[in-house]
Amino acid sequence: MDILLNDDENLIVDSAREFLTNECPTKLVRAMEVDAVGYSKELWAKVAELGWQGMCMPEKVGGSNMSLVFLGLVMREVGRAIAPIPLHSTAVATLAVARDGTEQQQEKYLPDVVAGKSVWTWAFTEKDPRFLPDAVQMSAKADGDNFVLDGTKLFVDNFPAADYCLVVARTTAGSKGEKGLSLFIVDAKSAGISHTVLITLAKDKQSEVVFKGVKVPKANVIGAVGGGWPIVERMLDRGTALLCAQMVGAARKDIEMAIEYAKFRTAFGQPIGAFQSVQHNCADMQMWVDGGEMLTFEALWKIDQGLPAKMEVSQAKSFCNEKCEAAVRQSQSIHGGIGFMMEFDLQLWFRRVSAWTMRMGTAYEHRARIAHLLIDYPGEVTLGRPLPAAATA
Amino acid sequence: MDFAYTAEQEKLREEVRGFIKQNVTPELLHETDAEASTTPDRPRGMSPKAAALYKKIYDRGWLGITYPKKYGGQGGDRLTQYIVEEEFTRAGINISLGGSGAPAIMAAGTEEQKLHYIPGLIKREITFALGFTEPHAGADLANLRCSAVKDGDDYVINGQKMYTSAAHFATHIYLMARTDRNAPKHEGISIFLFPMDTPGITVRPLWTIQNNPTAPVGTTYGNGRTNETFFDGVRIHKSCLLGEENKGWRVGSMGLNLDRVGASRYLISVRRDEDIVNFVKSNTFDGFEPGKSPAIRDKIAEMWIEAQVCRLMTMRSMSIVERGGKFTYEGSAEKVWAPEHGVRVTESITQMLGPYATLLRTSKHALMDGVFGHNVMGSFQSGINHGSVQVMRDQVAKRGLELPSSRRSKTGEAK
Numbered sequence: 001m002d003i004l005l006n007d008d009e010n011l012i013v014d015s016a017r018e019f020l021t022n023e024c025p026t027k028l029v030r031a032m033e034v035d036a037v038g039y040s041k042e043l044w045a046k047v048a049e050l051g052w053q054g055m056c057m058p059e060k061v062g063g064s065n066m067s068l069v070f071l072g073l074v075m076r077e078v079g080r081a082i083a084p085i086p087l088h089s090t091a092v093a094t095l096a097v098a099r100d101g102t103e104q105q106q107e108k109y110l111p112d113v114v115a116g117k118s119v120w121t122w123a124f125t126e127k128d129p130r131f132l133p134d135a136v137q138m139s140a141k142a143d144g145d146n147f148v149l150d151g152t153k154l155f156v157d158n159f160p161a162a163d164y165c166l167v168v169a170r171t172t173a174g175s176k177g178e179k180g181l182s183l184f185i186v187d188a189k190s191a192g193i194s195h196t197v198l199i200t201l202a203k204d205k206q207s208e209v210v211f212k213g214v215k216v217p218k219a220n221v222i223g224a225v226g227g228g229w230p231i232v233e234r235m236l237d238r239g240t241a242l243l244c245a246q247m248v249g250a251a252r253k254d255i256e257m258a259i260e261y262a263k264f265r266t267a268f269g270q271p272i273g274a275f276q277s278v279q280h281n282c283a284d285m286q287m288w289v290d291g292g293e294m295l296t297f298e299a300l301w302k303i304d305q306g307l308p309a310k311m312e313v314s315q316a317k318s319f320c321n322e323k324c325e326a327a328v329r330q331s332q333s334i335h336g337g338i339g340f341m342m343e344f345d346l347q348l349w350f351r352r353v354s355a356w357t358m359r360m361g362t363a364y365e366h367r368a369r370i371a372h373l374l375i376d377y378p379g380e381v382t383l384g385r386p387l388p389a390a391a392t393a
Numbered sequence: 394m395d396f397a398y399t400a401e402q403e404k405l406r407e408e409v410r411g412f413i414k415q416n417v418t419p420e421l422l423h424e425t426d427a428e429a430s431t432t433p434d435r436p437r438g439m440s441p442k443a444a445a446l447y448k449k450i451y452d453r454g455w456l457g458i459t460y461p462k463k464y465g466g467q468g469g470d471r472l473t474q475y476i477v478e479e480e481f482t483r484a485g486i487n488i489s490l491g492g493s494g495a496p497a498i499m500a501a502g503t504e505e506q507k508l509h510y511i512p513g514l515i516k517r518e519i520t521f522a523l524g525f526t527e528p529h530a531g532a533d534l535a536n537l538r539c540s541a542v543k544d545g546d547d548y549v550i551n552g553q554k555m556y557t558s559a560a561h562f563a564t565h566i567y568l569m570a571r572t573d574r575n576a577p578k579h580e581g582i583s584i585f586l587f588p589m590d591t592p593g594i595t596v597r598p599l600w601t602i603q604n605n606p607t608a609p610v611g612t613t614y615g616n617g618r619t620n621e622t623f624f625d626g627v628r629i630h631k632s633c634l635l636g637e638e639n640k641g642w643r644v645g646s647m648g649l650n651l652d653r654v655g656a657s658r659y660l661i662s663v664r665r666d667e668d669i670v671n672f673v674k675s676n677t678f679d680g681f682e683p684g685k686s687p688a689i690r691d692k693i694a695e696m697w698i699e700a701q702v703c704r705l706m707t708m709r710s711m712s713i714v715e716r717g718g719k720f721t722y723e724g725s726a727e728k729v730w731a732p733e734h735g736v737r738v739t740e741s742i743t744q745m746l747g748p749y750a751t752l753l754r755t756s757k758h759a760l761m762d763g764v765f766g767h768n769v770m771g772s773f774q775s776g777i778n779h780g781s782v783q784v785m786r787d788q789v790a791k792r793g794l795e796l797p798s799s800r801r802s803k804t805g806e807a808k
Contacts, residue, residue, distance in 0.1 A: 001395055001396065001397060001398050001402075001472065001708060001711070001712070002394075002395050002712045002715060002716070003394060003395070003396055003705070003708050003709055003712050004394070004709070004712045004713065004716065005394060006394065009394060069394055259794050259796070262796060263795075263796065263797060269800070270797070270799065270800050271796075271797050273790075273796040273797055274796070274797045274798060274799040274800065275799065276787070276799065278796075279786065279787065279790035279791070279794075279796050280783075280786045280787075280790065282789075282790050282794050282796060283722075283726075283729070283786040283787075283789035283790045283793070283794070284786070286722070286726070286789060286793060286794060287726050287729060287730060287789065290706070290709075290726065291702035291705070291706070291730070294702065294705035294706070294708075294709065295698070295701060295702065295705065297394060298396050298701075298705065301394055301395075301396050302396070305397070315697075315698045315701055318694070318695070318698055319698050319699075319702070363695075364691060366694075367690070367691050367694035367695055367698075368687075368690065368691070368694070370694035370697060370698070371690035371691065371693055371694040374670050374693065374694065374697060375670060375673060375674055375684045375690060375693070378674070380667075380671050381667060381670045381671060382667060383663050383666060383667055383697075383700050383701070383704060384704050
């Protein structure tokens with residue numbers, strides 16, 4: 001047991017931070033907020049040279065087969081720099097291909113991913129915003145060598161940039177719950193797809209994507225037809241933990257700005273950071289972000305170890321949702337009026353962290369999952385030891 | 394980054410659990426829970442049954458694990474200590490030397506003092522009452538007035554100490570007193586170690602809100618009794634001085650940081666989390682099933698996550714110590730989060746169980762021995778004792794985040 005970063009982990013963090021400090025000024029972040037596609041192709045190509053897209057990909061497709069903890073550390077730095085690159089959506093989708101796709105699917109798609117030549121995303125949510133199997137209504141009907149997809153997906157990340165999109169749909173008409181769901185690799189430029197970019201708090205690219213008679217080859221199903229839920233759930237868990245990593249990275253930078261500001265901004269004849277109420281606010285912000293960070297990396301580490309990690313993922317997201325939001329809001333408060341002026345950079349972090357707390361599961365949803373694992377299985381629970389639920393989950 | 398223990402460490406954990414199962418009974422726990430003892434005139438030192446238990450634990454090599462063999466310890470590592478301590482704390486037995494005076498004696502004691510005190514402290518043959526707080530010196534401890542005046546080869550002590558919890562059964566006292574009235578307040582303080590049966594010492598009980606009925610084992614701060622201790626011309630030899638004269642402030646803080654590292658701080662604050670989950674799993678009140686209430690389920694999950702943060706903060710501190718590093722703020726952060734979490738979970742439970750949470754030990758209809766009611770009176774104490782959460786937040790801000798000192802507090806700065 002040693003939960004601090006080891007030398008290799010520190011090396012990745014240092015190099016990623018140095019790279020993004022040089023390559024990702026806030027000028028670029030601001031430019032991409034008003035860009036139609038929303039990401040920097042140049043930066044995307046450069047991070048491919050560093051191997052970020054292929055970090056957790058198998059070696060046979062050119063990846064470096066590293067653990068999720070490493071990717072989490074990189075995502076933390078991407079969050080810290082609020083870098084406008086579609087790394088999160090690409091990682092969520094392509095890790096599902098790498099972990100649960102066939103050899104052919106991996107060989108066909110993943111080398112381009114590793115090379116930074118393709119951008120991926122995923123589409124789960126429809127009208128019902130919850131991350132539960134019942135929320136998926138979209139139909140996929142078998143038709144010869146194809147499935148035909150009809151329905152509407154919401155909050156699809158980076159869709160204008162995407163070459164491919166993983167889509168969750170019902171292959172069994174009238175099915176409910178976990179049964180009858182399948183996961184498809186869909187060419188984002190397929191006939192029958194249209195999309196509308198939503199206007200969001202983060203000014204990022206979240207789309208409504210409409211599928212009308214979209215043909216997808218049967219060879220593009222990941223896993224068994226109708227048996228997609230476990231694959232989807234793993235995809236969402238990895239994605240949620242990685243989003244937390246990105247969130248704590250951004251929140252950390254945000255509170256550092258407030259702490260620095262408190263050291264030189266004077267009022268009533270002294271730095272505001274000398275006032276105890278400000279000091280205690282700062283101490284709380286630090287502890288909140290620390291807590292979110294430790295929960296997040298324990299979750300990623302457990303996934304890496306092949307241990308049950310639903311509990312840990314939900315712990316991290318629920319905590320980060322509430323505490324990272326509180327941290328960046330308090331950081332705004334310490335800055336006073338200047339903090340919410342467009343020209344001042346702090347708001348770039350505030351709006352993103354806030355938006356990320358609302359994606360991939362609310363605190364209530366995640367806590368419902370935790371309560372289920374804690375309460376609905378017989379046997380005593382002990383903090384820090386495997387749950388009785390782990391035997392059955 | 395590694396969140397797991399080695400197979401060897403897991404095996405040790407199992408051994409400790411097996412030992413506890415075989416040797417520790419609830420009756421024995423009430424006896425060993427000496428701090429909670431309300432008997433005004435119990436003999437000093439441990440009761441015979443408790444002594445027998447500690448002897449067995451000592452024989453297994455589980456006392457003083459991190460202390461050098463030369464001083465009666467095991468010469469082991471902190472992680473081993475942590476694992477063993479975690480299991481014993483969960484069972485209600487304190488095997489750590491945190492708050493015992495031992496860390497400061499190791500840091501500042503003479504060879505003779507180490508050889509005299511450390512083996513005794515490890516075996517629990519010596520116990521210290523801690524004489525820090527006074528009526529006018531609590532969080533601002535450096536204001537203390539209790540005086541030690543040099544007289545030939547002796548010091549003569551006069552003054553009053555508050556909340557000397559173990560004073561009615563401890564064999565010795567670890568006393569902070571003023572040796573130079575004219576020096577700045579942090580610079581005229583010294584520490585003395587001497588037996589409690591030295592003439593001139595009077596111990597008077599202070600009964601806490603946990604007394605009558607006394608709290609069940611496992612309550613967060615269930616002590617029914619603490620004391621005030623008076624020193625009236627108490628004459629001690631100069632060899633009782635720990636460290637240099639007038640350097641007591643530094644000596645005291647040497648012991649403090651390492652004192653705070655360990656399993657007990659977080660464990661005393663998270664046990665109600667486990668209790669409430671296990672309770673709602675198997676209990677109903679006629680038609681009311683608390684484990685099915687969406688509001689209760691949400692709150693339980695929220696509290697569980699916080700408890701995990703407490704556990705992780707402790708693991709972080711352990712990791713830092715294992716690497717031989719120093720804290721800037723991490724120990725203080727633990728000391729904010731765990732106590733405040735303990736209060737939040739305790740108060741949440743009162744709103745899940747309603748009037749049942751008012752019931753104390755021995756009452757008819759009390760749930761789990763009345764622990765939830767007693768915890769209402771005890772959990773907040775954890776945020777007061779051994780450095781209040783307010784002082785701890787100051788330390789996070791100043792040491793961890795390097796925020797400046799207020800211009801008003803140049804003389805009375807939090808340490």
